[in-house]
Amino acid sequence: xxxxxxxxxxxxxxxxxxxxxxxxxxxxxxxxxxxxxxxxxxxxxxxxxxxxxxxxxxx
Numbered sequence: 001x002x003x004x005x006x007x008x009x010x011x012x013x014x015x016x017x018x019x020x021x022x023x024x025x026x027x028x029x030x031x032x033x034x035x036x037x038x039x040x041x042x043x044x045x046x047x048x049x050x051x052x053x054x055x056x057x058x059x
Contacts, residue, residue, distance in 0.1 A: 001042050007035040016041070029054070 004014035004023060014036075017023065028034040028051065040046070049057065 001040075002044060003039045003041055005037050005039060007037075024054075 001016055001018050002021075002023075003016050006014060017038075023036070023038055025034040025036040038046075
């Protein structure tokens with residue numbers, strides 16, 4: 001289980017997400033700075049991709 005959080009919404013807890021889920025910050029996809037973070041609430045298997053890695057995967 002993880003919880004998503006956004007930089008500009010510090011007073012509002014983000015959604016709780018469980019498996020299987022894919023989390024992508026749209027601003028990151030559009031070339032901006034990622035504003036979201038994901039906090040693991042228990043042990044998780046996670047994969048972090050660079051922008052190039054994500055673009056390769058999407059192609």
